[in-house]
Amino acid sequence: MKVILNKDLATLGEEGDVKDVAKGYFRNYLFPRGIALPYNEGTIKLFEARKGEIAARKEEKRKAAASDKEKLEGVELVLTMQAGANGKLYGAVTSQTVADELLKLGFQIERKHIELPGNTFKSVGKYKVSIHLYEGAIAEISLTVQAQAVKIAERKPTAERGRRQRKAVSIQTAPQATEPAPAVKQTPQQNAATEGTV
Numbered sequence: 001m002k003v004i005l006n007k008d009l010a011t012l013g014e015e016g017d018v019k020d021v022a023k024g025y026f027r028n029y030l031f032p033r034g035i036a037l038p039y040n041e042g043t044i045k046l047f048e049a050r051k052g053e054i055a056a057r058k059e060e061k062r063k064a065a066a067s068d069k070e071k072l073e074g075v076e077l078v079l080t081m082q083a084g085a086n087g088k089l090y091g092a093v094t095s096q097t098v099a100d101e102l103l104k105l106g107f108q109i110e111r112k113h114i115e116l117p118g119n120t121f122k123s124v125g126k127y128k129v130s131i132h133l134y135e136g137a138i139a140e141i142s143l144t145v146q147a148q149a150v151k152i153a154e155r156k157p158t159a160e161r162g163r164r165q166r167k168a169v170s171i172q173t174a175p176q177a178t179e180p181a182p183a184v185k186q187t188p189q190q191n192a193a194t195e196g197t198v
Helices: 022-028 042-051 051-073 095-104 158-172 186-198
Strands: 004-005 018-020 036-038 076-081 090-093 122-123 125-132 136-149
Touching: 036 042, 042 051, 051 122, 051 125, 051 136, 076 090, 076 095, 090 136, 122 125, 122 136
Parallel strands: 076 136
Antiparallel strands: 004 018, 004 036, 090 122, 125 136
16 A cells, blocks of 8 residues: 655655555554555645655755765774684674774664675774665775784693692502402301202
């Protein structure tokens, strides 16, 4: 069914856009939340009256996107991550990792708007990351992934303690003198029984 969007919805479109959606989606999700209205003469007139207001909001978004693009292109992110001797990361740099780093710098960008070549970075190096802004504006930022210095804790030698323990074990397990097993004495009845069987 045809609807007119009353609010911006990232997955569907912007305010004032006319879209085709499933009836159930409209009835159960879009209409109850005030995101969309049915496409009819009444709503068309309503949106015609609001046309100037909607255009002004879109212009504000364009200006904000242009400003964000300028600021973002001046940013160079440096990530320090654990990596092996060959430069391979123990984890991976994802769009969420980049979004978290940008948030620390004051840029609130959804991870789905961040595009990494190959979807993830798995080794140290310098990369370019594309950020999709409003109406196709794209900002490109530099990202450097460097290896974190790994500290190896030094252990004290325990060889001497080990020798003492081995000596103690060898003393405890030294062979002992074996005594002959005691002879079993038979009763006269057992003697008679054994003699009778011979």
